[in-house]
Amino acid sequence: MRSAAVFLALLLCLQWTWAQGESGEVTGTDAETEGGNRQEEVQFEIQGVGAAHDQSSSQTNISPDIWAELKELRDMAIEQKVELRNSKSKIEKLEQENAATQARLTASESKNAVLEARMSSYEDMVKTLQRENKVLGATVTASNNKVEELRRDNTVLESRVNTSENLVAELRRENMVLETRMSSSENEVAELKRENADRPKVAFSAGLTDAGPVGPFNTEITLKFSKVFTNIGQAYSPTTGIFTAPVRGVYYFRFTVWGGRPSAWMGAYLYHNEKRMTLSYDYNDEQAYVSASNALILQLEKGDVVYMTLYPGSGVFDDSFNRTIFSGFLLFAL
Template identity: 90%
Template sequence: MRSAAVFLALLLCLQWTWAQGESGEVTGTDTETEGGNRQEEVQFEIQGVGAAHDQSSSQTNITPDIWAELKELRDMAIEQKVELRNSKSKIEKLEQENAATQARLTASESKNAVLEARMSSYEDVVKTLQTENKVLGATVTASNNKVEELRRDNTVLESRVNTSENLVAELRRENMVLETRMSSSENEVAELKRENADHPKVAFSAGLTDAGHVGPFNTEITLKFSKVFTNIGQAYSPTTGIFTAPVRGVYYFRYTVWGVSTSTWFGAHLYHNEKSMAFNEDYNAESSHVSVSNALVLQLEKGDVVYMTLHPGRTIKDDLHNRTIFSGFLLFAL
């Protein structure tokens, strides 16, 4: 019986030692030290058991509670083994968590390096933007100054435009007045044109010839005043020497005849159609310059003719000085 108890005690001690080694908490020198201590304790316990066996040999009474104590020791060993296993699991879990945390820290450090690089790049960009902002600020300031200058110029231009608009309005009013006057003048001109159309401008003046003496002739001839000075309205014909009235009206006629031949008669007739309206002549007794002239106002119908003739046996003269002339013009139409 005692031998079994001693064996059981040794077995428990060995189991306790094995549990301590399996927990992994002690390694190397600590394990060896703890093993040595455990061996000494086992020897001590064996010696104690041996001493107790020897003593029990001499004694007759055995402690009845040894098995209860051994059971308590076994239960304690089992509990410590369970606690060691739980501690090992917790340690493994903590190691895993530590590894994961280390990996996260590594990833965080990588991300932090990337973020630091980005931050450095952002700082460079910010510096560039700040420089550009300063430049833009200077540009904006210059633009604002230019805008203010343009506003002032615009104010001056608006004032000038307003003045110009007022001047234009004044000119428009004056133009309207001028247009009214122009319209009135145009109406007057149109009226004058109508009046002139009804009352044409007619005037003529012509000299007889540059050849000297004309005549005498045996018959009465029409004098052709070929040197035309004026012939407004073209009513006088230098080819025929006849004036034809273009309109019905009152006309003024004048003529001058010059004679220089000694002891001769000179003179001329003025005819309206076939009627002699005036006859002037004179006798030149001496070799001198003698002339006769006359003038009259005649009312003519459109198409009437006025001309001058040289009487038979009469002589007249003209030269470069235009001493014998025939003139006429329209006073007013009827």
Template identity: 55%
Template sequence: MRRAASFLALLLCLYWTGAQGESGGLTGNDITQTEVQSEILGVKSTSDQTNISPDIWAELKELRDMAIEHSVELRNSKSKMEKLEQENTAMQTRLTASENEVEELQRENTASENEVKELKNEVMKLKIENAVLKARMKTSEDVMEKLKMENTDLQSRVTASEDKSKVLEARMNASETEVEELKRQIADQPKVAFSLGLTDSGLIGPFDTDITLKFSKVFTNFGQVYSPITGHFTAPVRGAYYFSFNAADNRSNVWSAVNLYHNDKRVLWNDDYNYGTGDNRLSNSLVLQLEKGDVVYLVLPDGCSVYDNTYDHTNFNGFLLFPL
């Protein structure tokens, strides 16, 4: 009976303690030994039990302490539970944020994958362009090598041309020197040339003796080498001279003749018979080597005649070719 009463009292204490804790009443620290004793006494009266052993109080105290301890642990558990719920809420919040971040990262990853794909396409395009550039570079190198070879050949040709140019320049300089020498010689040599007409009077001759023809019409007489008074050309320097003459005769059935003399020597003669077919004409030329002071002149033989008028049918010409 005593154990049953103790067990009943313990149950009442637990029930009351739990009720008070849930309703916000007394805490475990507010329960006193007197209240427990009063409840136990009440149990004693209701159960009509008497003579309870004194050691039950110790057991009740122990049970009370255990109840208080369990109550405190329960409150601590509730606090931990609330704290865990708060932490769980925070974790859910963080999880939601993490999911948002994950979604954002997924979007960024998708964008990055697109960028990577674009970069791959650009890399492929650059590779193609690089291959094209390499091909063009190879072509350029071939062209450059060809140009180098052509340049080398051109340089060789330029060098050869420069050598030829130097030779030509040397020859030109020599030629210029020769030209200058010739100019000097030409400048130093006398100016000798003459061109003459015989007369405007018509027929000259025939005579009973040879006569020297005196050309009175002077067209040119450089160096004053011909004398119309004597009819002689006098060489001013030793050299080679060119002489020519033309003569006309309008008589018929006669001999026409003109002779050219060097000093007292006849060196050229022309004659021809006119058979009455028109004017008879004579012409001839030669080159003579003359010493300074030598004379050259034309002679009309006896019995012959020449004709001249304003048309200069009969003329005498000469000039210095070069000094000797």
């Protein structure tokens, strides 16, 4: 009975020691010192129990194996205490590592928040740049289209400029030819002017009369065109009706005769010196009017004469309307 009480006391001491180790009030060297003291106390108590057991062994019937079990329990308790101390050290190290990890995690979270903010800012910047890039792309596309259009226009303009330059070069060549020809023409004109300055100017035009009818006569008479309109060079004589060539040359003559007598002949000759050159006449068979015209180009020597005569038995008519006219002029001298 007494042995059982001692065993219970021993178990209570072990339980109190474990409780003290779990309470965490002592750590490190103090825990080891206190553990050593407790171990000595336990050993002392066990020795006391052993001594008591030796004293009362004669009075009890407890098996000797209980001491081996108690020793084993003691070793197990010591081993558990050592493991407990090691576990507490590991726990403290893990707690320190966990605190450091938590601090690093907090710092990482702070950095991550900063990075997220910067990333959000970067994303906004990227979106803005993308929008600006789209606008710039559209602008660049429009600019490229404008550049292509300007290139096409420039090609057309270059073609037109080349054509214009070729045309200008051709015009310059033609202008040079024209200038040469003009210079030659100017020289010819100057020569002609000099020639014309020395060449006589001859031209005349005259009407027959304002008295009305002239003729008929039985013989030819020279028609005296007395109404002088032009007489440059004074080669025509209204008194005689004769044109006298002042120079050797080619002359142009033209005349018109008009008749108003019914049932009568109307006509006239043109003479070069004594030679009849042409006869123009007509017959007025009723009370109508008739006329005749003719023209010649004659080569005359200086002093040659040209005049007109009335056709025998015919008559002509003239009045203020100048119906009967004789004209001539020098084409060029020979």
